[in-house]
Amino acid sequence: MNTKKISLKDIAVKAGVSTALVSYVLNGKEKESRVGHEIAKKIKEIASELNYQPNHLAKSLRSGKTHTIGLVIADISNPFFANIARVVEDEAKKSGYTVIIGSSDEKAEKAWDLLNVLINRQVDGFIIVSSEHSESHIRYLKERNIPFILLDRHFPDLQTDFVATNNYKASYDAGVHLVKGGYERIGLIAYKSDMYHMKERIRGYQQALRDHHFDLNPNWLKQVRFENIEMEVKIAIDEMISSKDKVDAIIFATYGLAINGLKYINELKLKVPSDLGIVSFGQAEAFDLYYCPITYLKQPLEMLGKTSVEFLLEKLKNPDVGMKQILMEAKLIARESSAAKILQKVS
Amino acid sequence: MNTKKISLKDIAVKAGVSTALVSYVLNGKEKESRVGHEIAKKIKEIASELNYQPNHLAKSLRSGKTHTIGLVIADISNPFFANIARVVEDEAKKSGYTVIIGSSDEKAEKAWDLLNVLINRQVDGFIIVSSEHSESHIRYLKERNIPFILLDRHFPDLQTDFVATNNYKASYDAGVHLVKGGYERIGLIAYKSDMYHMKERIRGYQQALRDHHFDLNPNWLKQVRFENIEMEVKIAIDEMISSKDKVDAIIFATYGLAINGLKYINELKLKVPSDLGIVSFGQAEAFDLYYCPITYLKQPLEMLGKTSVEFLLEKLKNPDVGMKQILMEAKLIARESSAAKILQKVS
Numbered sequence: 001m002n003t004k005k006i007s008l009k010d011i012a013v014k015a016g017v018s019t020a021l022v023s024y025v026l027n028g029k030e031k032e033s034r035v036g037h038e039i040a041k042k043i044k045e046i047a048s049e050l051n052y053q054p055n056h057l058a059k060s061l062r063s064g065k066t067h068t069i070g071l072v073i074a075d076i077s078n079p080f081f082a083n084i085a086r087v088v089e090d091e092a093k094k095s096g097y098t099v100i101i102g103s104s105d106e107k108a109e110k111a112w113d114l115l116n117v118l119i120n121r122q123v124d125g126f127i128i129v130s131s132e133h134s135e136s137h138i139r140y141l142k143e144r145n146i147p148f149i150l151l152d153r154h155f156p157d158l159q160t161d162f163v164a165t166n167n168y169k170a171s172y173d174a175g176v177h178l179v180k181g182g183y184e185r186i187g188l189i190a191y192k193s194d195m196y197h198m199k200e201r202i203r204g205y206q207q208a209l210r211d212h213h214f215d216l217n218p219n220w221l222k223q224v225r226f227e228n229i230e231m232e233v234k235i236a237i238d239e240m241i242s243s244k245d246k247v248d249a250i251i252f253a254t255y256g257l258a259i260n261g262l263k264y265i266n267e268l269k270l271k272v273p274s275d276l277g278i279v280s281f282g283q284a285e286a287f288d289l290y291y292c293p294i295t296y297l298k299q300p301l302e303m304l305g306k307t308s309v310e311f312l313l314e315k316l317k318n319p320d321v322g323m324k325q326i327l328m329e330a331k332l333i334a335r336e337s338s339a340a341k342i343l344q345k346v347s
Numbered sequence: 348m349n350t351k352k353i354s355l356k357d358i359a360v361k362a363g364v365s366t367a368l369v370s371y372v373l374n375g376k377e378k379e380s381r382v383g384h385e386i387a388k389k390i391k392e393i394a395s396e397l398n399y400q401p402n403h404l405a406k407s408l409r410s411g412k413t414h415t416i417g418l419v420i421a422d423i424s425n426p427f428f429a430n431i432a433r434v435v436e437d438e439a440k441k442s443g444y445t446v447i448i449g450s451s452d453e454k455a456e457k458a459w460d461l462l463n464v465l466i467n468r469q470v471d472g473f474i475i476v477s478s479e480h481s482e483s484h485i486r487y488l489k490e491r492n493i494p495f496i497l498l499d500r501h502f503p504d505l506q507t508d509f510v511a512t513n514n515y516k517a518s519y520d521a522g523v524h525l526v527k528g529g530y531e532r533i534g535l536i537a538y539k540s541d542m543y544h545m546k547e548r549i550r551g552y553q554q555a556l557r558d559h560h561f562d563l564n565p566n567w568l569k570q571v572r573f574e575n576i577e578m579e580v581k582i583a584i585d586e587m588i589s590s591k592d593k594v595d596a597i598i599f600a601t602y603g604l605a606i607n608g609l610k611y612i613n614e615l616k617l618k619v620p621s622d623l624g625i626v627s628f629g630q631a632e633a634f635d636l637y638y639c640p641i642t643y644l645k646q647p648l649e650m651l652g653k654t655s656v657e658f659l660l661e662k663l664k665n666p667d668v669g670m671k672q673i674l675m676e677a678k679l680i681a682r683e684s685s686a687a688k689i690l691q692k693v694s
Contacts, residue, residue: 259636289613
């Protein structure tokens with residue numbers, strides 16, 4: 001293998017194009033309409049084959065930037081976060097940024113390790129999906145003027161930039177949807193958590209019931225621990241369906257809760273939606289392929305990811321740009337799992 | 348907020364334990380049986396609350412190590428890789444290593460960017476799930492004596508350490524399972540790829556049919572492109588079920604192929620397994636929750652992830668340790684989607 005340093009010119013010769021064009025493409029400035037998708041692809045492939053190394057180090061010495069973003073997510077095995085990571089990467093790549101990712105597994109201690117590792121690795125800034133008890137990390141970043149955007153979750157007591165979903169409204173919509181479908185004893189299974197997004201999901205559910213003059217039966221609201229989800233979801237469902245005022249519908253506050261819940265509902269041979277109507281947060285292939293497709297709150301995953309990158313890049317360019325806080329709306333996608341009671345009786 | 352540098356002693360005082368114990372726990376040396384889970388947890392929580400920063404920099408100056416592993420995966424939105432990333436993180440953490448992750452989206456060019464970014468960030472070594480056309484990256488790492496372990500995919504022409512699944516055997520088992528279940532026209536949908544793991548999945552399928560004296564009907568083997576999966580899986584299935592010798596079972600060579608295929612099979616209102624028996628690689632909640640649970644090849648995800656970390660850490664400790672190559676066996680988990688034909692007729 002050739003260990004001579006590969007230059008833009010080497011690539012240009014092999015691709016049969018100008019050095020300027022190679023530079024243009026490899027610096028991520030091409031618009032597909034201008035250079036042509038095929039030729040851009042060819043140039044990139046040749047660069048990869050030849051192991052071309054852009055002189056990042058020289059570039060970052062000049063600019064003081066590393067063109068790297070640190071993305072800290074709460075749980076990589078949750079498809080919502082894995083998919084949003086994919087969006088963040090694609091979006092950052094368009095502006096010539098590389099994303100390095102760490103997952104905190106919902107543990108503040110691990111999140112703190114990751115932040116430190118990534119700060120030492122000189123990322124230009126962070127996009128963070130916070131875990132519980134990590135407010136102090138955010139204060140730390142603020143004090144040191146390290147640029148960051150909170151994604152999906154934020155702390156109402158801290159003034160920071162964030163891009164998140166309106167969780168109160170989403171959960172409220174789920175409750176109203178079930179009420180209008182004729183369900184009368186609507187339960188919610190959420191996590192036991194101090195996180196604001198989780199509290200908002202509970203608050204939205206409660207307000208929807210209140211606004212429709214339903215009692216808030218404490219037996220219909222269950223909060224389980226992340227660490228013991230499988231067992232506690234089973235216990236929660238057992239309690240919700242065994243009392244005399246047993247629920248006829250359940251809202252799951254996350255994808256993970258829904259998957260555990262649906263497996264148990266299958267074990268119990270309960271039929272969705274006739275025995276139990278279901279609405280869930282999150283979106284996933286498992287919901288589409290379930291025998292009775294699951295009604296879900298579609299969070300604006302693409303927009304959340306893209307906007308977080310956009311905000312961070314603006315902030316990197318101009319640190320004095322004003323604070324940006326956006327709550328985006330989720331959309332309830334109604335499917336068979338929450339079909340109206342009256343339609344079920346007819347069919 | 349207190350900006351004074353937090354010491355181990357500060358944490359010890361707040362936790363009411365000795366400084367030595369705090370050091371022991373925060374350096375990741377505790378065995379739960381010895382220190383006690385609760386006290387270790389408490390110490391870690393206090394360290395996190397106080398924003399304690401272990402002096403990584405001093406430690407790495409002494410040792411020449413950063414205690415960071417770079418994990419490059421092929422596609423973060425594939426649950427197999429997202430889950431294996433979680434295993435790698437957990438395992439590395441036990442030895443005091445932090446993992447930073449990049450996803451190549453199956454693109455060699457992006458994989459190359461990531462490797463360079465992570466090399467510049469001075470990771471101690473790599474665990475890599477390779478994408479197509481990235482052999483030259485591996486040669487590059489070898490020449491520079493940068494420690495790495497290939498995970499899940501390897502290149503048979505390159506002598507490297509790797510930890511992977513025996514894909515030939517897994518696919519062979521899938522074919523034999525369907526043959527024994529009375530299926531007579533068994534198809535395979537795979538990716539069009541030069542990657543060895545994909546070729547092995549095709550080879551295993553073909554050998555299973557040959558060994559049972561079935562013709563290899565070219566119409567039963569389809570190879571689709573990753574970039575155009577949704578459309579091409581539909582076309583593949585259309586062709587496989589419309590000819591006079593239409594298939595009665597399909598093996599999907601990956602999770603992504605199966606999800607796209609099952610959605611289309613639902614659209615066509617074909618019944619699994621009576622119209623089409625199904626076996627798939629990968630494992631996922633979507634397979635469990637499908638109306639007819641999907642038979643799958645369970646890859647030893649935990650063991651793959653753990654062993655890759657173990658090999659890499661050994662190599663970091665002793666660069667002259669011999670080369671290690673392991674092929675692990677997948678296990679076929681038989682469920683309703685491939686129920687024997689004879690049992691279907693009885694019921």
